[in-house]
Amino acid sequence: MRQQQRSQPGSAPLDWAAARRTTYEAGLLAKLLPVRYPIGQADGATLAEALRTLTPLPAFPTSSVDGYAVRGEGPWRLSGRVLAGGEPGELRDGTAVEIATGAMVPERTERLIRVENATVADGHVSVENIPGPRVDVREIGEEAGSGEELLPEGHPVTPGVIGLAASCGHDLISVRPKPRAALLIFGDELAVTGPPGHGRVRDALGPSLPSMLAHAGAEPVPGFRPRGPIDDTLEAHVSALRAALDDADVVCTTGGTMHGPVDHLHPALAELGASYVVNTVAVRPGFPMLVAALPGDRFVVGLPGNPQSAIVAVVSLVLPLLAGLSGRDFPATSTVELGADIAGRGDYTHLSLVKINGRKAYPLPHAGSAMLRGLAAADGFAIIPPGEHGSAGQQVGFVRIPS
Numbered sequence: 258m259r260q261q262q263r264s265q266p267g268s269a270p271l272d273w274a275a276a277r278r279t280t281y282e283a284g285l286l287a288k289l290l291p292v293r294y295p296i297g298q299a300d301g302a303t304l305a306e307a308l309r310t311l312t313p314l315p316a317f318p319t320s321s322v323d324g325y326a327v328r329g330e331g332p333w334r335l336s337g338r339v340l341a342g343g344e345p346g347e348l349r350d351g352t353a354v355e356i357a358t359g360a361m362v363p364e365r366t367e368r369l370i371r372v373e374n375a376t377v378a379d380g381h382v383s384v385e386n387i388p389g390p391r392v393d394v395r396e397i398g399e400e401a402g403s404g405e406e407l408l409p410e411g412h413p414v415t416p417g418v419i420g421l422a423a424s425c426g427h428d429l430i431s432v433r434p435k436p437r438a439a440l441l442i443f444g445d446e447l448a449v450t451g452p453p454g455h456g457r458v459r460d461a462l463g464p465s466l467p468s469m470l471a472h473a474g475a476e477p478v479p480g481f482r483p484r485g486p487i488d489d490t491l492e493a494h495v496s497a498l499r500a501a502l503d504d505a506d507v508v509c510t511t512g513g514t515m516h517g518p519v520d521h522l523h524p525a526l527a528e529l530g531a532s533y534v535v536n537t538v539a540v541r542p543g544f545p546m547l548v549a550a551l552p553g554d555r556f557v558v559g560l561p562g563n564p565q566s567a568i569v570a571v572v573s574l575v576l577p578l579l580a581g582l583s584g585r586d587f588p589a590t591s592t593v594e595l596g597a598d599i600a601g602r603g604d605y606t607h608l609s610l611v612k613i614n615g616r617k618a619y620p621l622p623h624a625g626s627a628m629l630r631g632l633a634a635a636d637g638f639a640i641i642p643p644g645e646h647g648s649a650g651q652q653v654g655f656v657r658i659p660s
């Protein structure tokens with residue numbers, strides 16, 4: 258495991274922006290090894306080397322219309338036909354060949370006559386208004402020269418990138434795969450079915466976080482199911498973490514981030530030889546969140562048990578960690594205009610649930626850290642920096658909830 262800057266156990270909460278950056282850099286130092294994927298399976302992965310075209314684009318001069326390729330003075334004697342996929346011979350002076358959209362333009366072609374402008378009679382093609390030279394020809398290399406870089410290393414692979422890779426001749430591409438993620442639910446007081454009551458709350462994170470992690474760019478480990486609730490013993494926590502770390506690059510845990518009598522996360526991490534990348538963050542809600550690095554370039558992200566705090570930890574720490582492990586750029590925040598005032602949280606960054614309406618962000622009610630009502634209606638969090646408060650009309654940072 259490589260060395261990196263880390264906050265120590267018991268140290269003061271790290272500034273929110275610094276925690277995101279530190280987590281990203283830890284991920285980048287441990288970025289996943291490149292693999293070669295068939296292009297059709299690479300969606301969501303990240304380019305591990307620049308995407309270059311294997312040929313000029315287009316690879317040959319191409320007609321962008323249905324019509325006639327002609328050379329010399331008209332009318333032109335119709336001497337054949339070239340369809341898409343065919344390889345035509347050279348065009349002779351005074352002749353025309355019928356040509357289809359996408360077909361290779363014969364050598365020595367001077368002009369293309371669109372079919373709707375052409376008149377064909379007695380085996381000859383004529384046109385009233387002669388078009389300019391090679392209008393409607395897509396020239397060889399017009400989009401890119403052979404070997405030209407089209408996208409840099411670190412670029413996310415999207416369906417558009419896959420199409421581009423195919424168009425320039427690739428069958429396999431070198432990518433960093435999506436980091437594999439697993440989820441452990443701590444808190445054996447949680448009910449996993451039926452209504453809450455009699456002191457038991459319903460586990461809201463086990464059913465929701467797997468798809469949020471997938472939307473965030475992680476790959477569920479094969480056979481992935483959130484494991485838990487894990488028994489409230491140190492032994493059960495250690496063995497659950499060990500098993501999850503066998504399969505996953507990133508193990509997210511929920512609950513147990515504090516130091517209560519049945520909060521076993523910190524002791525379990527110590528037993529596994531983990532070192533903290535980030536241990537508590539100066540953000541509200543969610544400050545007990547943590548990231549720990551384990552031998553073998555594996556990571557544990559401790560999400561606080563209060564459900565909204567867990568989601569704050571996803572956007573604060575999981576997103577930068579996944580970006581780093583994938584070799585992507587740092588996930589910068591965007592900005593929004595506030596539609597109403599939002600209070601600050603003193604020395605802490607305040608992540609405030611907001612709904613985007615038109616071009617403005619409005620804070621939501623029911624935004625307590627134990628509540629999910631505001632969260633379910635929200636698009637993301639407005640970011641109110643330490644020592645500030647947000648006023649209507651002000652531009653502030655914004656981070657979207659993966660969905």
Ligand SMILES: Nc1nc2c(c(=O)[nH]1)N[C@H]1C(S)=C(S)[C@@H](COP(=O)(O)OP(=O)(O)OC[C@H]3O[C@@H](n4cnc5c(N)ncnc54)[C@H](O)[C@@H]3O)O[C@H]1N2
Pocket residue numbers: 442443444447458459460461462463511512513514515516517520543544545560561562563564566626627
């Ligand atoms: N003495 C102090 N106590 C607490 C402090 C503090 O500063 N001093 N901080 C509070 C804050 S802030 C948070 S956040 C929580 C974090 O606690 P843990 O991560 O140890 O989480 P738990 O104690 O296990 O649970 C907290 C809360 O969330 C509910 N929970 C847990 N898991 C789930 C789940 N999967 N689905 C739904 N709800 C869940 C759990 O029932 C508790 O109500 O600590 C505070 N305490």
Ligand code: MOO
Pocket residue numbers: 540541542543544545561563566626627
């Ligand atoms: O800050 Mo805790 O993380 O309120 O819920």
